[in-house]
Amino acid sequence: MLEINNLNVHYGVIHALKDITLKVNEGEIVTLIGANGAGKSTTLRTISGLIKATSGGILLEGRDISILSAPQRVELGISQVPEGRRVFPDMSVYENLELGAFLRKNKGDIKKDIDSVFEQFPILGERRKQMAGTLSGGEQQMLAIGRGLMSKPRILLLDEPSMGLAPLLVREIFSIIQDINRTGTTILLVEQNASMALSIAQRAYVLETGSIVLSGTGEELVKSSDIQKAYLGGE
């Protein structure tokens, strides 16, 4: 469904992504793991069009989307949940969700979808009028994910959804991600919490200083000794 070929991204002289190639098939959960500064967020931001690539191709269903603007990519079904949640703090939960559907026109459908987000995240329904900035970290992450779903994405790009959350909440968020995936949304998940990410992903890529150094199925990578050493705290 999503294919990235020999992607290069520069920030000025910094070569942030070096010839990255990866693929996400329809219906999969694919995870991209790596340490701080490896280039994970850069990858997602390039896919959603917030950063221009220096070279390389981004294909959605075989169509090159690298020349399209960010709004056009959202319309084609790519939605990004940015790192650090980034809800709109002085807007209510409801207004945040409405903005997630900014590019959609049909008001009735939007209302229905907000209701289904509330079904999936009952806590958000209870707090629909609360200002998003006053939600707890976990609630904000749920809101950010719910908002990301409001554009009706075919592929959801999640940037470190477990960041700063207690272990119990991390589990909850990950099970929600699996639920979303089961209802037919393809997922590209960026994580530093490698063990959790690998446990739900069908396939995984490991990014190190801008290059992909390893890839395989989730299970393969969990067993790999390099991964054990570098990311899972094993011997």
Place this chain on the structure above:
Amino acid sequence: MRTLTKKNLLILGSILLTFALVQVLVLVGILDSFYEITIATICINIILAVSLNLVTGFTGQFSLGHAGFMSIGAYVCAIISMRIGTVGGFLLGLLAGALAATVVGILIGIPTLRLKGDYLAIATLGMAEIIRVVFLNLEITNGAAGLNGIPRYANWLWLYFFTVMAIVIINNFLKSSPGRACIAIREDEIAAESMGINTTKYKVIAFAVGAFFAGLAGGLYASYFYFLKPDLFGFMKSVDILVIVVLGGLGSLTGSVIAAILLGLITTFLQSFTAVRMIVYAVLLVVIMIFRPQGLMGSKEINDLLKFRFGKKEEKIE
């Protein structure tokens, strides 16, 4: 739906009532021409403040060039109405001035709105200075001597009409989809981008609407005070407008209206104490900012506060 129309009726009612009240006070002679000038200044400042609030308070783009757009509207309106000395000429001048300001706003907005924070402030400041210097050197604007004898068509009725219009249009804009996009940009630009909001586009739109109304206010100023010179639209004028916006509350239209009225009245009452006027004015601002740094209204509107009241009552009934 019914409460909505009821609310609209209430708003319409208070608009007419305010107008009638001032009109009666003028007719009875309680408000003499001295106070009429105060009222005119307040109206013009309200238009300037709500339009700057759209750019700075609601969209989060710190602009220090509002007086520049005002001056474009003022000169264009003055020049046109000096050639066509009828009400029609005045209205045509107003519209042309506002549109000219909009065009300049768009042309300047596209490159500068990519800048953030301080850089944008400096760029808009520079822009306003350039506009001022251009007017200072043009023949048609009569340079530093300025324009005198502009036909005086702007009266209290027109001022009030355009003030209400500015508030209503900007308020509706904020409730529309582009308006929501502007607020989202202020709240979190990166998140707004992730939602597929073309941030540059909506910033430019906010800037253009802001410039339009600044230009309109300028045209009204030119016609009411029938004298213009470039110095009227210097850096301090932009700061004056910003002070109203910050004092009323960034992101509150009601706040801008209240602050414009308050500062207008204070300035008038301090008129006779010229020496201490600026000091009292400055001290007052400092004191208000210390005790209410978010401005008089914060980002709330008057109906948010009323809703809160009514909400409480309903709970009690249940």
